[in-house]
Amino acid sequence: MNLAHEYIKDYREYTSYEDLKANCRLTAPEDFNFAYDIVDRYARETPEKRALVWIDDNSDEAKVFTFADISRESKRAAYWLTLKGIKKGDMVMLMLRRRYEWWFLLPALHRIGAVAIAASDQLLKTDIEYRTNAADVKMIISYDNPHVQEEIEKAMEKSPSVQYLVTVGPSREGWVNFHEEYEKIDPEFPRPVGEAATHNNDPMLMYFTSGTSGYPKMVLHDFTYPIGHIITAKYWHCVVDDGLHLTIAETGWAKASWGKIYGQWICGTAQFVYDMNMLKPDKMLTLISKYGLTTFCAPPTVYRFLVRQDLSKYDLSKCQRFSTAGEALNGEVYDKWLEQTGKRIYEGYGQSESAVICGNFMDSPVKPGSMGRPSPAYDVEILNPNDKPVPNGEVGELCIHVDQGHPYGLLTGYHKDISLTAEAFDGGFYHTGDNVYRDDDGYIWFVGRKDDIIKSSGYRISPFEVESVLQKHPAVMECAVTGVEDAKRGQIVKATIVLVPAYADKDKKEMEVEISTFAKENTAMYKIPRIYEFVNELPKTISGKIRRVEIREKDKGKDLEKIKQDF
Structure with a gap:
């Protein structure tokens, strides 16, 4: 039994992403309530249908x-x-x-x-x-x-x-x-x-x-928020009726709404929940195999740990779909995962304020590192500072039309903050605050938060683009790229790096030269970091996102001239 079809207007099976985008429209009945209309409906009509399979580190079964x-x-x-x-x-x-x-x-x-x-x-x-x-x-x-x-x-x-x-x-x-x-x-x-x-x-x-x-x-x-996540679950996660889905997320942040309850239950799949004290890649892969998970979603950081395992030791054959969100997926991780499992990782993008906004939906081709293409739930535009659409290849702010009605899954506003709500919904659009560009195939690429963009010698540099290059080096576990004020260039690029444990004790000057040489061989000269800092951990938000603003604040007033590289 699958209730999702009842909330898609004139539902039918869609043949392609283009068909989905053009024709899939969500609909909500009057006074919809997830508890009564979804949970209780299943309980009445299919009471033995699995809803939740839960295990923690103290449980054998x-x-x-x-x-x-x-x-x-x-x-x-x-x-x-x-x-x-x-x-x-x-x-x-x-x-x-x-x-x-x-x-x-x-x-x-x-x-x-x-x-x-x-x-x-x-x-x-x-x-x-x-x-x-x-x-x-x-x-x-x-x-x-x-x-x-x-x-x-x-x-x-x-x-x-x-x-x-x-x-x-x-x-x-x-x-x-x-x-x-x-x-x-x-x-x-x-x-x-x-x-x-x-x-x-x-x-x-x-x-x-x-x-x-x-x-x-x-x-x-x-x-009506849960209805927006039908798109998340059915067409991005691609959950199956009576399947078993795991999204690795703690319930204290919005990814739990994306992957641990609403869309998945509406689409008839059960939730698998592993209440872990810390991520143990071997244990995670063992559970996926033992319980026969059918769909799986995790942030790129988790895939970076999983792909370092010998994946041939685990039976992942029942898992039909792997997906990711939260940051850009490194192309090398994608390639290694595909090589070892034969399965692609499908990226998606959204916010606490939304359901999935862009993604690799259904079986559409994947471009590793891309956010995918716009969700059928949202009419997306990429706008310049004057709210005018930009051409393909040009960076602008990702926005959603709200002038023809409020889309399902999008926030109603910011509680107790009328001015912030008005700013977010200015000009008939919801403004995400994220800078992106669209390529000629319609795929959208994340550039950075508006205040994360680095402007150096007239170039606009995406921190994510530089990070994606650096993370291909085997010594780099995590990195954050930021701009540092510079008298000549306006800003120069700095890389703050967490090394893989096997490299942690190596001479840092040697590592700097090695990683810098690698960067020169793999990206344009104007993007190469001029300053490197090696740390034990990166400052992050509670939900695990890197706080580049904190790095920038700490760097203010520091004398970085002595460690700056000249090219």
Whole structure:
């Protein structure tokens, strides 16, 4: 059973990307609610259909939850939440990593019409204080990690809106024990009517963006947001009915919405969840093989680790589709994966503010490193600073038309920030803030955030383009390319590099010469880094994106002339 077809207008099987883009149109019924219209529908009509297969590092075998289980437990959780005073419009923060209770509590909040706020377990006291006060959070639900819960407790003195701290693990002083209380509750929760009923334009879910600069923005999505992810799941991930899909993402950031619940369940595939303490490539590949995953999505960083394994040791034959997003995929990783598995990696691009905006959809040809082509859900334009379309090959800002209606899966706005919302939706477009260009085949290539572009001697240099070259060198695990102020050129290119462990103890001056020589042989002279810095780790946002702005800030005022290379 697959419910996706009911939300695609005049659905039929599409024969090509061009057919998909021209004819696939999403549609939402009045007052759509994911919990009642998807979870409960499956539970009524196919109660034994798998919804969730969950395992952690302490388990030998996975727990299996059917849609009947998810429906029952999310109703029980919704009833319990209302007994704690949670009502429509209240803000509830979930810090659950990948605990299976997330799949009970998220639909439970949807049933009530409360707003779920996804939050990473990496947040510290000040991060939590900012979020609770910015969003007027009423309840925080956390898993039983002492460090996480201690940071939450530290934040409570300056978090007056929070009425309850809830733990899904063992009892903790000052906390409500979720399992102890909710398991006593009747698993019934009728769909609310009247003022308590939810509507399509009501707020449902909120994400704090990664915050590459400044405080994180509060991205608000309404109840139609899950429908936008039908495109993500069906035509980019290419999930299959009664299949088993794994997206490697922690539930505290938006990739969880992309790959761990909405589109996948609407399309009838079960979620495989590995609640890992840290990435172990061998364990990950073993689980893919053991449980017969049919589709898999991970950021390029994960593929860089996986491809270093002997992939012939693992049976990946049941996995029909591998996909990636979050940053540009290095061509060498793509080639090695294809060589060892015979399977392509299909890239995609989007934001916390959206569903997948561009991607390699269906079986369309792949250009490694490209974001793919525009999603059928969005009418995309590449604009210059005057909001005029640019020709192929010219860099501009990726934007989405909103003048003919608000697309499904796109944010409704930034919570409590009218001016920022107006700026983002200026001129009949949603402005992504990302610079790209389109090639003659219609594929879109990421250049960088508008403030990441390096301008050197009249050239506009994409940090991602230089990083993609450097990452082909076997010594480079990760790198970040930034611009450094220079009297002669305006800016020069700097590379901040994390070395592969096997190279970590080598002389850094020798490594600089080796990598610099490699860069000269593989890219244009004007793009070559003039400055190299080797570090143990790169500064990143909570969601794992590199904070180039932090590197730039640290470099201000430094005397870098002595280590600058002249060519």
